[in-house]
Amino acid sequence: MRAGPSQEEIRRHNLGALLRHVHLGGPTSRAELTSRMGLNRSTIMALTADLTAAGLVREELPRQTRRAGRPSLVVRPESAKVYVFAFDVGVDRMVAARVGLGGVILDRRQVERRREPFSVEEEIGRLAGFARQMLRKTREDTVCVGIGAAFAGGVARADGVVRFGPNLDAYDLPFGEELGRRLGLGLPVAVGNDANLGALAEQSRGLGVGCRDLIYLHGDVGIGGGVIVGGQLLGGHQGYGGEVGHMVINPGGRPCGCGSKGCWEAEVGERALLELAGRFGKKTGREAVRAVVDAADMGDAQAQEALRRVGDWLGLGVANLVNLFNPEIVVFGGMLRDLYLGAAAQVRSRIATDALPASREHLRLRTSALGDDATLMGAAELAFSHVLADPLEALARVSS
Amino acid sequence: MTPVLELRGIDKSFGPVQVLHDVAFTAYAGEVTALVGDNGAGKSTLVKCVGGIYPIDSGDYLFEGKPVHVNSPRDAAELGIEIVYQDLALCDNLDIVQNMFLGRERRNGLVLDEDSMEELAQKTLASLSVKTVKSIRQLVSSLSGGQRQTVAIAKAVLWNSKVVILDEPTAALGVAQTAQVLELVRRLADNGLAVVLISHNMNDVFAVADRIAALYLGRMAAQVKAADVTHSQVVELITSGRSGELGLKNGSGVTQ
Numbered sequence: 001m002r003a004g005p006s007q008e009e010i011r012r013h014n015l016g017a018l019l020r021h022v023h024l025g026g027p028t029s030r031a032e033l034t035s036r037m038g039l040n041r042s043t044i045m046a047l048t049a050d051l052t053a054a055g056l057v058r059e060e061l062p063r064q065t066r067r068a069g070r071p072s073l074v075v076r077p078e079s080a081k082v083y084v085f086a087f088d089v090g091v092d093r094m095v096a097a098r099v100g101l102g103g104v105i106l107d108r109r110q111v112e113r114r115r116e117p118f119s120v121e122e123e124i125g126r127l128a129g130f131a132r133q134m135l136r137k138t139r140e141d142t143v144c145v146g147i148g149a150a151f152a153g154g155v156a157r158a159d160g161v162v163r164f165g166p167n168l169d170a171y172d173l174p175f176g177e178e179l180g181r182r183l184g185l186g187l188p189v190a191v192g193n194d195a196n197l198g199a200l201a202e203q204s205r206g207l208g209v210g211c212r213d214l215i216y217l218h219g220d221v222g223i224g225g226g227v228i229v230g231g232q233l234l235g236g237h238q239g240y241g242g243e244v245g246h247m248v249i250n251p252g253g254r255p256c257g258c259g260s261k262g263c264w265e266a267e268v269g270e271r272a273l274l275e276l277a278g279r280f281g282k283k284t285g286r287e288a289v290r291a292v293v294d295a296a297d298m299g300d301a302q303a304q305e306a307l308r309r310v311g312d313w314l315g316l317g318v319a320n321l322v323n324l325f326n327p328e329i330v331v332f333g334g335m336l337r338d339l340y341l342g343a344a345a346q347v348r349s350r351i352a353t354d355a356l357p358a359s360r361e362h363l364r365l366r367t368s369a370l371g372d373d374a375t376l377m378g379a380a381e382l383a384f385s386h387v388l389a390d391p392l393e394a395l396a397r398v399s400s
Numbered sequence: 401m402t403p404v405l406e407l408r409g410i411d412k413s414f415g416p417v418q419v420l421h422d423v424a425f426t427a428y429a430g431e432v433t434a435l436v437g438d439n440g441a442g443k444s445t446l447v448k449c450v451g452g453i454y455p456i457d458s459g460d461y462l463f464e465g466k467p468v469h470v471n472s473p474r475d476a477a478e479l480g481i482e483i484v485y486q487d488l489a490l491c492d493n494l495d496i497v498q499n500m501f502l503g504r505e506r507r508n509g510l511v512l513d514e515d516s517m518e519e520l521a522q523k524t525l526a527s528l529s530v531k532t533v534k535s536i537r538q539l540v541s542s543l544s545g546g547q548r549q550t551v552a553i554a555k556a557v558l559w560n561s562k563v564v565i566l567d568e569p570t571a572a573l574g575v576a577q578t579a580q581v582l583e584l585v586r587r588l589a590d591n592g593l594a595v596v597l598i599s600h601n602m603n604d605v606f607a608v609a610d611r612i613a614a615l616y617l618g619r620m621a622a623q624v625k626a627a628d629v630t631h632s633q634v635v636e637l638i639t640s641g642r643s644g645e646l647g648l649k650n651g652s653g654v655t656q
Contacts, residue, residue: 344607
């Protein structure tokens with residue numbers, strides 16, 4: 001049997017907790033940290049001193065206060081110096097960014113993708129190239145503390161291999177390993193499902209701050225889902241949990257990229273909308289979806305009918321999720337933002353009639369606060385996670 | 401929960417024409433209340449009564465649970481009620497900061513306190529997560545329709561207002577800008593304000609509203625939670641004043 005945590009473990013935990021406060025909450029005065037963390041002033045001072053010495057935070061006098069007495073020093077994250085690389089691979093675009101502690105995007109590169117099978121050589125090479133470009137522009141006193149990537153597919157928790165990504169035609173792809181090798185920074189690349197990471201991002205610095213039950217729905221070509229239950233991301237046995245896009249809601253319905261029929265993402269995805277609107281085969285992506293909403297707004301009857309049908313399916317799926325998980329917030333991200341705002345009457349009517357009244361009583365439906373960067377920011381959070389878990393150890397590992 | 405704004409039994413006539421009949425209306429902090437109704441149902445009149453532009457003939461006007469008398473727009477502003485009209489009332493030849501403080505400029509002695517006005521304007525826009533505006537010293541004439549709407553809304557929020565009433569904020573906007581304005585409307589409420597949204601667009605209403613108040617020929621047909629009704633029920637309330645159990649009891653509601 002073990003005794004309680006050691007002094008060292010408590011200190012490590014507190015260092016991580018303080019850094020997390022500043023990382024997520026922005027510059028915070030020592031006095032505020034004292035009250036928020038429930039520690040005494042001298043402990044906060046000692047912890048801040050350690051983090052300052054490690055170069056993770058710095059302390060400054062506040063610009064102005066209206067209170068009497070000596071102002072409490074403000075602890076700021078060293079956003080310009082401590083950073084991670086974050087990558088986001090979607091069907092239509094790939095993004096690489098350098099994100100500073102505190103969640104500040106310091107630099108970013110983005111490229112449109114053609115809808116072709118994912119190419120390890122070309123596309124991972126491209127992402128690594130972006131990172132090298134950004135790396136060349138950094139100053140010498142900066143340090144990269146982690147690498148994270150969001151991928152539009154199912155990612156195995158054990159080894160970070162992308163097991164399936166039907167919309168990118170990627171199967172059993174050792175994405176993290178390949179990208180890590182090409183980057184050559186001596187750091188592992190943490191990989192996660194894009195919608196899962198979007199959910200974590202919304203929970204840590206988006207709409208869901210303080211919310212323990214949240215579902216993030218990410219519309220790309222299909223629909224990804226991140227389900228947070230009781231504060232924890234629902235990963236399932238191997239990490240493929242939350243694939244809400246593949247719940248079958250219309251048996252024998254539209255064929256889905258996964259091989260099944262009538263999956264939610266087949267009924268609500270981009271292709272269904274464009275086909276119903278009579279616009280399939282022309283433009284694709286967000287622009288095409290917006291064009292349908294725009295046309296419906298202008299009175300195009302076919303576009304209106306397409307939105308009505310797709311909105312109906314969207315509402316039906318959300319109603320099922322509401323009954324299953326009783327979330328506090330459902331967040332619509334990616335293409336679903338446009339779809340929800342364009343078909344909200346249909347979506348909410350469905351929820352009103354099909355979800356259990358008790359389960360939907362306090363439900364809030366929102367569009368992503370982080371917008372198109374939700375999944376990217378999730379990847380950054382993933383990259384920061386080990387630094388926040390044990391700041392000094394992580395930093396020592398990086399700089400050695 | 402006490403509503404921030406509560407009206408009971410409001411009557412309003414213009415000469416021989418009675419425009420509002422025994423209207424009740426409530427708005428809660430942290431919620432978007434959509435005010436819907438056909439043209440001529442009395443939406444604008446009701447809003448102008450709230451804003452102190454028209455005096456009410458009879459009825460109770462309660463603010464934060466206390467009866468008040470609102471006889472002028474200034475009274476309404478002092479309570480913390482701001483109305484953003486469709487024409488936005490912005491000056492094209494002034495920049496964003498100047499517009500936001502128009503008529504209520506901050507002074508430092510004899511001169512205008514530009515620094516503090518700029519800081520406050522910046523802070524307000526940041527609190528609303530407005531990222532589309534490049535510089536707050538930009539002339540309003542250079543802004544897009546959606547950005548103008550944003551500035552007009554930010555101006556209303558600047559004065560520690562408690563109730564913000566928006567008259568058709570998405571009319572005449574494209575899809576991308578409509579989305580931004582709807583998100584802004586939602587954020588206002590999520591920041592704790594009571595927001596009243598007048599709109600003809602059922603999608604906009606359902607996208608952001610917590611409650612829906614439907615006016616029909618000058619009477620409040622129903623005020624319901626948006627989560628409990630369907631699109632077609634709301635359309636029925638607007639067009640016939642009733643929908644199943646909901647709505648006016650005596651059918652058309654026009655029997656005098």
